[in-house]
Amino acid sequence: MNDESYTRFGELISKQYILPKHLDISSRQVNYWKERAILPFFEKDKHGKMNIPQAVWLFVVKELADIGISSVELTELAEAVWNKPREEKYADKVIIDNIKDEKSGLSEHAREILTEQLKNEQIMGTLRTEINSFTDMVKSCIQYPEQPHAMIYSPKTKKHYFLLNGPELLIKLNSKFSDQTLISIPILSTIRKSIGLDLKSNQKNLEYLTSIENQIREIVVFKQPKVVEIAFDDNHIKPRTIKEKHVKQDEIADFFLRNKIPLGTKLLIDVRSQDNYKLTLITK
Structure with missing residues (x-):
């Protein structure tokens, strides 16, 4: 680091x-x-x-x-x-x-x-x-x-x-x-839940998150779409799909923990419908 x-x-x-x-x-x-x-x-x-x-x-x-x-x-x-x-x-x-x-x-x-x-x-x-x-x-x-x-x-x-x-x-x-x-x-489950609590807080941008992570948080936690698919452009990990039934802040906390987003990554936001987003992380 x-x-x-x-x-x-x-x-x-x-x-x-x-x-x-x-x-x-x-x-x-x-x-x-x-x-x-x-x-x-x-x-x-x-x-x-x-x-x-x-x-x-x-x-x-x-x-x-x-x-x-x-x-x-x-x-x-x-x-x-x-x-x-x-x-x-x-x-x-x-x-x-x-x-x-x-x-x-x-x-x-x-x-x-x-x-x-x-x-x-x-x-x-x-x-x-x-x-x-x-x-x-x-x-x-x-x-x-x-x-x-x-x-x-x-x-x-x-x-x-x-x-x-x-x-x-x-x-x-x-x-x-x-x-x-x-x-x-x-x-791990307690750590995930603890981070999820902060992701759901009213604070607009969390200092320990990168700009890209704060954007993802804004869409998943606050816009509350029914379906969000998060994927990397090179498909080196299986896309994460977060649905309405999930505890969204816990899911996104788990995603952030398990996937280190490289510096310089860009976020492509594809709004397929009002309640359906695809977020692609461009690392190249």
């Missing part, structure tokens, strides 16, 4: 607009978990909005609670996932690795900014609460949705693992825990 891509990605990850009710979780339940430090990013006595990683964590907590993981165990898990990396300065290591990585796509100017941030304890104090292995998994899922991403938890050992970048971890865990129960919670 280049600097512009990093900026757009940061906008998507950090934007806080998701409420617990969007995930069908009651305020009473959220308050219960807040009191037990299971949701460490929520301020006490405040009903704050969440960004995507926080919403995914709330979803994971609900899934684990629904199958019988106790609040004591969830508190221990939250400590390991959120507080331990902060204390160990995991974020500092990630930033240093990105500065040193010649293949990161960062410009020299961006590297200089990150280097200066490392010296600022106030900025790093915030980043250490936002960057950890869990949020890295969420970011990876957004970038590579075709690969499996899940949080894995062992009720017996109380240990957790993050599945990303291929199935190798599952193979190792199956060997190590062949006679024990492992809980695997996929996260």
Whole structure:
């Protein structure tokens, strides 16, 4: 990714607009978990909005609670996932690795900014609460949705693992825990739903979307045609057809996640009828 891509990605990850009710979780339940430090990013006595990683964590907590993981165990898990990396300065290591990585796509100017941030304890104090292995998994899922991403938890050992970048971890865990129960919670559906919520918002243009993506969003989500077909000019992927019965913002969120539209792409809009559009992405 280049600097512009990093900026757009940061906008998507950090934007806080998701409420617990969007995930069908009651305020009473959220308050219960807040009191037990299971949701460490929520301020006490405040009903704050969440960004995507926080919403995914709330979803994971609900899934684990629904199958019988106790609040004591969830508190221990939250400590390991959120507080331990902060204390160990995991974020500092990630930033240093990105500065040193010649293949990161960062410009020299961006590297200089990150280097200066490392010296600022106030900025790093915030980043250490936002960057950890869990949020890295969420970011990876957004970038590579075709690969499996899940949080894995062992009720017996109380240990957790993050599945990303291929199935190798599952193979190792199956060997190590062949006679024990492992809980695997996929996260892509929650990410898709979270992005869909923002796509449906009243904000005209979303900063993390490209101009082409904002145009597609305008047609699919707000013009509300009965049928929209989205295709690439070279047919390297199967055309996506979005119909009236679909939850349009979730469908278009899934399309954006799974298809990286190249810079310089043009959009050909073919209005076949008032309620029927064909959108062709011209990449040549």
